[in-house]
Amino acid sequence: MKNFFIILAMKILNIGLKIARKNGGNFLGKIAYDWNPEIFKYFKVDCPVIAVTATNGKTMTNNAIGYTLKQSGKKVVSNIEGNNMETGILSTILKNCTLTGKIKADYLCFEVDEGYVPVVFKDFRLDTLVILDFFRDQLDRNGEVESLILKINDFLKTYNGNLILNNDDPNVSRLGHANPDNNNVYYFSVERYKYATDTEKEAGEGKFCPFCKTKLEYEYYQYSHIGKFKCPNCNFGDNPIFKKATNIDLQNRKFEIDGNELKIKGNSIYLIYNFTAIYSVCSLYNIEIEDIKKAFSTFSLNNGRLEEVKINNTPTIINLAKNPTGANVSLRILNEDDEQKELLFVLNDNIADGHDVSWIWDINFNNLNNVSRIVTSGTRAYDIAIRIKVSGFPAEKIEPYLNLDEAVKAFYKTKVKKYVIANYTSLQPTRHALFSYKEGTKK
Ligand SMILES: [Zn+2]
Known part of the structure; x- marks a missing residue:
């Protein structure tokens, strides 16, 4: 009963x-x-x-x-x-x-x-x-x-x-x-x-x-x-x-x-x-x-799981990475693609992400294939920027922004193909910022 x-x-x-x-x-x-x-x-x-x-x-x-x-x-x-x-x-x-x-x-x-x-x-x-x-x-x-x-x-x-x-x-x-x-x-x-x-x-x-x-x-x-x-x-x-x-x-x-x-x-x-x-x-x-x-x-991949969209007429691939393997899988796809591209990496350190972001040191950023620029954002925009710089990627091609909307705006100043990697709590805010930007560009 x-x-x-x-x-x-x-x-x-x-x-x-x-x-x-x-x-x-x-x-x-x-x-x-x-x-x-x-x-x-x-x-x-x-x-x-x-x-x-x-x-x-x-x-x-x-x-x-x-x-x-x-x-x-x-x-x-x-x-x-x-x-x-x-x-x-x-x-x-x-x-x-x-x-x-x-x-x-x-x-x-x-x-x-x-x-x-x-x-x-x-x-x-x-x-x-x-x-x-x-x-x-x-x-x-x-x-x-x-x-x-x-x-x-x-x-x-x-x-x-x-x-x-x-x-x-x-x-x-x-x-x-x-x-x-x-x-x-x-x-x-x-x-x-x-x-x-x-x-x-x-x-x-x-x-x-x-x-x-x-x-x-x-x-x-x-x-x-x-x-x-x-x-x-x-x-x-x-x-x-x-x-x-x-x-x-x-x-x-x-x-x-x-x-x-x-x-x-x-x-x-x-x-x-x-x-x-x-x-x-x-x-x-x-x-x-x-x-x-x-x-x-x-079967459509969506909600930031290898989601493919067009923003500002630019092909954009968004992928969640909650751990080094998730990030490495995203970078693999990026490296297997010979076209020129740019990367946006958004890293937060909220409770659900873990305050400790040392896992980013297990991401393999070596020898990125045809990546012309990397924009970083999230509460730990600077940590991920430093991580990428240490891997040998030219510092002058890395742009960190704490403000996500500013990062997205800077990211789309070129028409080069885009890859976006976002960790757990940053994924939805990132998608939101990307889609708001997309709406904005239509007007
Ligand atoms: Zn054995």
């Missing part, structure tokens, strides 16, 4: 929020969870539940899974707004369930914060868990990535559902060994691409075998520590591959899986990994290849 009243109260509250035109974020879930932390047990779900977790890429991947399933005519309930902790997922469930806790959908798709996988799915159905990557995040001190991985590993010891793992990330593929009795572990991989390197180009984790501590041997690195690796001592990494992306052609934005040519809207190796994971999910649920192809070719 208690849960019935919690749901009823949240439904009424949700109507109130709608009238007040407020989205509520994780508000409903927070109240309900405080009321009864065991409420997850109450819901009745009779459709597959798919969850995606990772350091980078979980929002895009979850949204694209939902988008592809919808393309094939399925009803999908998803936390598309990205509230990915237990209270955010609970909010999504509360908005979509009946008073008796039934959720009517063909699929539930959730993006879940790495730390909350065991919390949410302790008491809630889970059929397929996708794990993309683990990197050091901006707030992490030494060892925090490892403790996160161990927490998920503990959860997986008793999990028997589908587990879709990136075989090219040693931090992820190790989790396939958590439960030796689980026969539903599927590894995906991506064939070496044009800009892969023989040595590690960017800061990464995963240097030693988690089982026997031997140094891992890499055939190649795609980006950061993602690549084809193997432990020379115990063969860790040598797994049967369920789905492999081949013939990666970033310039023409296409690749192949199972001999099917797949077109996408972005041009990053990082996206190929995400789409290979999505393809793996679709394949487990027998989604028609034509629906997959159509969905992949029309």
Whole structure:
């Protein structure tokens, strides 16, 4: 009875929020969870539940899974707004369930914060868990990535559902060994691409075998520590591959899986990994290849996730970078593009970013390809300017502005192609400043 009243109260509250035109974020879930932390047990779900977790890429991947399933005519309930902790997922469930806790959908798709996988799915159905990557995040001190991985590993010891793992990330593929009795572990991989390197180009984790501590041997690195690796001592990494992306052609934005040519809207190796994971999910649920192809070719990258727009008639690519790997992925795309371009880097140090911005020293600014000018902004505009200068980029071509609108104005004084990198709390203000400038130029 208690849960019935919690749901009823949240439904009424949700109507109130709608009238007040407020989205509520994780508000409903927070109240309900405080009321009864065991409420997850109450819901009745009779459709597959798919969850995606990772350091980078979980929002895009979850949204694209939902988008592809919808393309094939399925009803999908998803936390598309990205509230990915237990209270955010609970909010999504509360908005979509009946008073008796039934959720009517063909699929539930959730993006879940790495730390909350065991919390949410302790008491809630889970059929397929996708794990993309683990990197050091901006707030992490030494060892925090490892403790996160161990927490998920503990959860997986008793999990028997589908587990879709990136075989090219040693931090992820190790989790396939958590439960030796689980026969539903599927590894995906991506064939070496044009800009892969023989040595590690960017800061990464995963240097030693988690089982026997031997140094891992890499055939190649795609980006950061993602690549084809193997432990020379115990063969860790040598797994049967369920789905492999081949013939990666970033310039023409296409690749192949199972001999099917797949077109996408972005041009990053990082996206190929995400789409290979999505393809793996679709394949487990027998989604028609034509629906997959159509969905992949029309899925728009937006909200500062490799978002491509035109501002002042100038092509502009905006990407969020909450950690060194995110920034390095953006710089990779910039460096793989031979055209002349300019970069705007916006760095804040608010609570959600971490006051400590020393992670910028793990960004690889060396040998930028055809970058004629860099504008910096955010509360730490000068820190990032100094970081870039130390990498050898000419100081006279770096322009720091504490004021974001002034930075954007200076940035668009030329018509050269633009790349924008913004960290966590600076992303939306940066998008706002860019789009306001765009509106202003139309008048
Ligand atoms: Zn080993």
